[in-house]
Amino acid sequence: MRVAIVSHRPLGVISTGGGRIIRDLAVGLRERGLHVDVYSLSRKGLGCPRDDHFRNIECVEISEDLLRKILLLPSRALSLASKEALLFIKLMIQFDIDRISKLYKDLMEIICSRNYDLAILETTYLSHLGHMLSLKGLPSMLRIHNVEAEYIASLSYKSLREFVFRSMQRIEKKVLEMINNRVTISMRDKEIISxxxxxxxxYLGPTVKGSKKDCSRKDQNNIESLGLECGRYALYVGSSHKPNIIAVNNILQSIKKDNIKITLVIVGEVGRYIRKNSGNIGYVKILNFVPDEVLRSLYCCAATSLAPIFSGSGVPIKLIESLLYEVPTITSRKAELMIPGLKHLENVIILERIGNISEALKNLYKDEDLREKVSRGARLLVEKSIGFEKTIERYYAYMTKLTSFSL
Incomplete structure (x- = not known):
């Protein structure tokens, strides 16, 4: 089976987030024996990975055409200046621009000329491209990362949220109707869209490659080189998206208020936004970007992982990674709706409100029996449903059904 995966974001620098599940899907399908090519839409370069993960996968970087850049420049500037609060303006314009975009027409011609059996379009933004490919006779599958109406509204100013939600809802419905084959990475998103x-x-779930089996002595060495000790820190991983910034600042405030003396390691772009707030808090180590190997080591050696979810949509990749590495994980009630099988005190610790996080962290950190119980529960959940190989098998079965193709 020949598969084209189209990403709306650059994939050159990835530790976690949406780009991670795109890359890992490509790697998993290639390991399954499929021919996989990736097309990455990029405005700033770094469209394709430069690592061993992609050594058997062709990655084509597609540059944005000049007209699209010019038309989107004002709304992009507004989004940047407002720290994504006005992102909805760009998206409302973008969906119309993409109907006439030379970028998509050129990309469609390239894909149609290479005899693929299936195209996988990553995120709702590529629905129109999927519609165009379907008209040319190429089966297409849209993978939905978020319910955009909910997610974009959560980024907006409070006074605008209802307006943004209703506006994006109308647009999103119209866009999703363009393509027949839709899959989600979150069970909650499946139900919301319905x-x-x-x-x-x-629902097929998020594709994240990782396993406790990968942990080794080398991972301990990596941790020690960072000035950390295996099993003696809590881990938070996050991008610079607004929900992550809000969550990590609330975590720091809770730790500071309760004077919790536990080392908290913060990884990812979110670290750039909380340095001022962490200046008076001891036991906090901020790492910005780290290579995939170091991130794996951090998960392998963490005593616990923090993955609270109180806003936004989709599935936080840090939650899946924590479970794959069998790290005792503190999350929130919303996560139970996203991933089937999550249960409080069985495979995760569930919070009702983020203000309780320091107490939950303290209790979990000092209770070794509870940590072992939750870790065992995570391992069972991985073996049953969310493990990488099982998830890839679900995707493969669905793709085979779409193409009526059997290897």
């Missing part, structure tokens, strides 16, 4: 838009989707 309720909001009366559209059917298939």
């Amino acid at each position: 309720k909001l838009y009366k559209l059917e989707t298939v």
Whole structure:
């Protein structure tokens, strides 16, 4: 089976986030024996990975055409200046621009000329491209990372959230109707899309490669080189998206208020936004970007992981990674709706409110029996449903059904 995966974001520098599940899907399908090519839309370069993960995968970097850049420049500037609070303006314009974009027409011609059996379009933003490919006779599958109406509204100013949600809801419904084959990485998103838009989707889950089996003595050495000790720190991983910034600042405030003397390691772009707030808090180590190997080491050696979810949509990749590495994880009630099988005190610790996080962290950190119980529960969940190989098998079965193709 020949598969084209189209990413709306650059994939050159990845530790976690949406780019991670795109890359790992490509790697997993290639390991399954499929021919996989990746097309990465990039405005600033770094569209393709430069590491061993992609050594058997062709990655084509597609540059944005000048007209699209010019038309989107004002709304991009507004989004940047407002720290994503006005992102909805760009998206409302972008969906119309993409109908006439030379970028998509050129990309469609390239993909159609290379005899693929299936195209996988990553995120709702590529629905129109999927529609165009379907008209040319190429089966297409849209992978939905978020319910955009909910996610974009959560980034907006409070006074605008209802307006943004209703506006994006109308646009998103219209865009999703363009393509018939829709899959989600979150069970909660599947149910929201059914309720909001009366559209059917298939839940397949997030594709994240990782396993406790990968942990080794080398990982301990990596941790020691960072000035850390295995099993003696809590881990938070996050991008610079607004929900992560809010969450990590609330975590720091809770730790500071309760004077919790536990080392908290913060990884990812979110670290750039909390240095001022962490200046008076001991036991906090901020790492910005780290290579994939070091991130794996941090998960391998963490005593616990923090992955609270109180806003936004989709599935936080840090939650899946924590479970794959069998790290005792503190999350929130919302996570139970995203991933089937999550249960409080069985495979995760569930918070009702983020203000309780320091107490939960303290209790979990000092209770070795509870940590072992939750870790065992995570391992069972991985073996049953969310492990990388099992997830890839679900995708492969669905793709085979779409193409009526059997290896």
